[in-house]
Amino acid sequence: MDQTIIIKVAQTVKDYERQNPDEFRAFKAQQKALQDTMENEFAGVRGDHVTERQLFTLPELLFNMIRMSLTEDEHKQIWGPDPKCTGALWFAKTYPQYRAGKKY
Numbered sequence: 001m002d003q004t005i006i007i008k009v010a011q012t013v014k015d016y017e018r019q020n021p022d023e024f025r026a027f028k029a030q031q032k033a034l035q036d037t038m039e040n041e042f043a044g045v046r047g048d049h050v051t052e053r054q055l056f057t058l059p060e061l062l063f064n065m066i067r068m069s070l071t072e073d074e075h076k077q078i079w080g081p082d083p084k085c086t087g088a089l090w091f092a093k094t095y096p097q098y099r100a101g102k103k104y
Contacts, residue, residue, distance in 0.1 A: 001087055005074050012069045013095060016062045027059045028097060035101060054100035055092040062098075 017024050034057070058066075067075065078087030092099050 001078060001090060002074070005070065005078050005087070006090075008069045008074070009066055009078070009091070010094075012065050013062065016059075016065055020061065023059060023061065031057060031097070031100075055088050056095070056098040057100050058098055 070078070078091075080087075
């Protein structure tokens, strides 16, 4: 993943948390409650005949801020469906406050 993307996302997350402390605090409380309802520490949720795993959850405002900070190509590089896109895993490791489970 391109270092430019990492810098943009890191700055955007920092800006979101600094500019929206009340929303971020409420999100963290909601995230803790969500983690407590997960089937296991890896955010497993039992579905029909499968267990799904969610890596992270983003507040809508933060998602939109990240989306606006990246070009379309950068967005595809970090969040795209291509298996070579490691952005989701990088994000979950780097920002545990947004991780769906207690472990990734």
